[in-house]
Amino acid sequence: MSFTKRLLCLAAATAASVPMVMGTAQADDWSGYDGIEKYTAHLAPVTVNKSQASGTTTVWLDGDTARVRVEVDEIxxxxxxxxxxxxxxxxECPTDYDAGLHNGKRALSTLDGLDAYGAVETSLTTEGDTSASSGLAVDRFPTxxxxTISYDRTFDLSQAAADAIRADNAVIVVHGIDYDxxxxxxxxxxxxxxxPNLPMEATNPAACxxxxxxx
Ligand SMILES: [Cu+2]
Incomplete structure (x- = not known):
């Protein structure tokens, strides 16, 4: 049975058996059910990039299948x-101290933050490929x-991504700033x-x- 289908079945079963609980619990709180793990990230603005974008990411993991929800405001x-x-x-997320000088201005580029958060492993695209090779597939990312970004997709993670999440070594980065x-x-x-065909504003981290x- 697919991950999504299982979630739906769980929802139906829960609603039927314990309606009182369902009425007060978060609709998305699937943790603890049938081996599905839940991970969350609070996305903080990368202020050195003049970003105020913030939000949350939730990842539900079932084996290497993930449902990823990203909610961001003020981007x-x-x-x-x-x-x-x-x-x-x-x-970890980089700090302002990791920022460099870019075109004479203090800002945090994607490479400036690499030691903190590591390399791209999974591209949270809206459709198609989700590997690192889609890292800058600008026509398949939320606009x-x-x-506001409101993203919700279920797909198979690479083993490396699933392992890193479970090892507490995965970081969510949302890119694209309006520095000026x-x-x-x-x-x-x-x-x-x-x-080099993209302006740096398009790729610098906005929230992490x-x-x-x-x-
Ligand atoms: Cu990134």
Whole structure:
């Protein structure tokens, strides 16, 4: 049975057997059921990038199948936001001290934060491939209408990603900032070090949070 189907079955069973509990519990609180693990990340704004974007990520894990939900507010509207699970670093978000000078301005590029959060392992795309090779697939990432990302997708993780989540070494990073507040991705910080065809504003981290097992 698929992961999604199992969730639906669990919902039906729970609702039928203990309606009183279902009435007060969070609809998405599946932890503790049938081996499904739950991990959450509080996404904090990368303030050195003049970002105020914040939110939460929830990952439900069943084997290597994951349902990933990302909710972000106050991020640049109507622009694609690359979002990833990074692994292999310290399992932390960078601090302002990790920032560098880019086009003469103090900002945190994706590479500036690499030691803290590690490399891209999973691309949280809206459709298709979710590997690192889709890391900058700008046509398959959320575009944040109204400045809000509301993402929910179920797919199979790589073994490395699943292992890193369970080892407390996975970090969620949502990219794409508006450093100069002009409402678009421009060249204020120069070109992205990841893809010279993209402005650095398009790839710098906007919000970040380490995934931890939920209580
Ligand atoms: Cu990333």
């Amino acid at each position: 640049l509207a109507d622009h694609p936001h690359a979002q990833h699970i990074h692994i292999g670093g310290r399992g 944040a209408p109204g400045g 507040g002009d409402g678009t991705y421009g060249d204020v910080l120069g070109a992205s070090e990841l893809d 949070g380490p995934l931890h097992m939920a209580d």
